[in-house]
Amino acid sequence: MTNLAHILTESARRYPDRPAFRVDDVVVTYAELDALTARAAARLRARGVLPGDRVAIALPNVLAFPVLYYGVLRAGATVVPMNPLLKARELEHHFRDSGAALALVWSTVAAEADSAAAATGTTAVVVDEETVAAVAEWPATEDVAARDDADTAVILYTSGTTGTPKGAQLTHANLRRNATTFVDMFDFGPGDVVAGCLPFFHAFGQSNALNASILAGASVSLVQRFDAAKVLQLIERHGVTVFEGVPTMYVGLLHTDLGPVDTSSLRMCVSGGAALPVEVLNGFEETFGAPILEGYGLTETSPTATFNRLGHTKPGSIGLPIDGVDMKVVDRNGAEVPSGEVGEIVIRGHNVMKGYWNRPDATAAAIVDGWFHTGDMAVRDDDGFYFVVDRKKDIIIRGGYNIYPREIEEVLYEHPAVREAAVIGVPHATHGEEVAAAITLRAGAAATPDELREYVRTRVAAYKYPRHVWLVDKLPKGSTGKILKREIDFPAEILGTSTPSGRDRGHRPSDPNGRHRHTEPAAAPTT
Structure with missing residues (x-):
């Protein structure tokens, strides 16, 4: 099983009738999702898309995203996910740099994409609410294109202090192993229901919410735009067991005047994308009774590199390296510093990208002797937990x-x-x-x-x-x-802003015994 798309075909074989995605009251099973991606792959091949070709996708968290994402992979092509909020000048760079011949764009970005496509020769195809229904009528192809572990599955654009966006090449092996590690670490399974709030075009949401859920046979309740009150209602209505978000989402959930909502189905939450203030972590856990496990990673590391574990956490820490990944803190000469001293985080392992697309110099500067230099400054304590203290880059x-x-x-x-x-x-x-x-x-x-x-x-x-x-x-x-x-x-x-804790807020009814019932560098706030 090399092509990342096989995580879907295998789950469809094991759990054909299990809900893969819920959009409000609409349910799409694993068998139905598998069939839709087979039809999408066939249409892409008919349009001349070949293995290794780049296909851009600029979509929010709608059902068309997983259908086209896995459809592109199934056809053997490389997915180039993009934020649907990007403007023409930004899209133009992504189209030109990646060499994408085809771009599948959400209707709201059509005008910007058309402008960018005209400048680059890319063909832009508009995707809207009716697209999935249209896909269901297309002819299908059952096969999944053969790919090697080292082949590029996804190109995700990032940047550093130079300001020039660079495409991080994440391989089929990178993303499959990152999803597998996440599933194993948190015991994801077909009984889990995941709140799909993290944008799938972002590395965090794509690996930890989309791919991990599909690999586990879990169900994802799609949220196109994060609204704290609606998400709390969704948790109650769908029986969400896992919430994944960025710190601003946790702040929003803490400060929502909604009255009693039963979020006792929540068994765990994960946070990433930015540092989670300890005050917010404590306030959320006191209010909802579900632990937040903070992690750390970068686009170039697929993205997960560290996480706190259930029963083994330290507030304010980004946790411990995930299985199969080495991490250390080094000085400017590359020598590891003692525990408690500040240095730069460097990472080595199965999660490190193949390299930057068509940027060998940038790749050589970032990956030295197999170690990816993050530019993030941290300390490691005597127990092996890492604490980020500053950013070497200006991000x-x-x-x-x-x-x-x-x-x-x-x-x-x-x-x-x-x-x-x-x-x-x-x-x-x-x-x-x-x-x-x-x-x-x-x-x-x-x-x-x-x-x-x-x-x-x-x-x-x-x-x-x-x-x-x-x-x-x-x-x-x-x-x-x-x-x-x-x-x-x-x-x-x-200046002088502070982070609210919201720890005096309450959303959960109490159980008969007087206890509260249990309720991780875009979706994230966009305005």
Whole structure:
């Protein structure tokens, strides 16, 4: 079993009548999902898609996502998942860089995708609410294309301080092993019901929610857009046993005025995508009675690298390395540092990507002697638990989504009035971090913060544009002329935020004995 699509065909053989996905009251069984992906694969082949070709998918968490995702894999092609909130300039880079000949895009992104496709020669096909019904009428092919473990299954775009998005090549073996490890670690099974809130186009949701659930034969209740009140009702209605989310989701669940909701079906929750404040973790567990297990990973590590385990956790920690993965903390020379000292996290194992697509230099810089250098600074305690303390890179993590300052700065520099710009992250009570921009103007030019904010907002995805923009006479610089972001003075009104705990909130009825019934660098908040 090499092609990642076999995790679906095998579960369909074992659990044909088990619900694979629920969308409100609509249920799609494993047998039905398997048949739909077979028809999607046949249509792709008829369009000339060959093994190894790249097919872009820009879809939210709708039923069409798993149908087309596994359909592309089944045809032997490589999936290039994209956020459906991306704008034309962002899609154009992804299309051109990946060489995708075909893009399957949600109806809301059709205009942006058409513009990008016209510039790259990519064929954009619009997907909407009626697509799955249409797929059911297409001819089917029962076979699954043969692929090798080392073949690229998915290209997920990420970036670093250079601001140039790079495609991380995740192989069939990377993703299958990552899903298998997650299933084994948390004893996932066909009796589990998973809340599908994490966006599947993101590495976290794709591996830990989509692939892991399909591998286990579990049922996924799809949530296209996260709404805390609706999710709590969904947990009660569908008997959700596993909730996977980013910290902002847990904050939202804690602060929802909904009245009593029975979430006693929850047996565990996992958090990733950004650091989970200990106060939020404690407040959630006190309120809902279900443990939150925090983990850590990156797109380049498929993504899971560490997790806390049931009965073996430390608040504030990202946990222990998963099975088959080695991790250590090193100094700038690559030497491992003693427990308790800060260094950079490096990772080696089955989860490390094949490399960046068509970027051998970037691959060589990131993977040294088999160790992937994360750029994240951490300490390891005497028990082997890891604690992230800072980020070596300038990445801003807003609501679990990575935002790369250089990308936003490039947009600002396109404005005729902007002389210099520095984009940085500032603390935010619910999103973790918010995007902020300090800007100097060209001599004689005029522009207001509102104008500059709007300029960026129309050119990047909704979660990326800077909510805080202010003008300064000059930006602090070092001896080489590099802007020193750490020395930028912030307006007082954007500092001093705190993270709410919500621990005094209650959603669960008590059982007859007076106890509460049990209730892891996008979906995550998009505005």
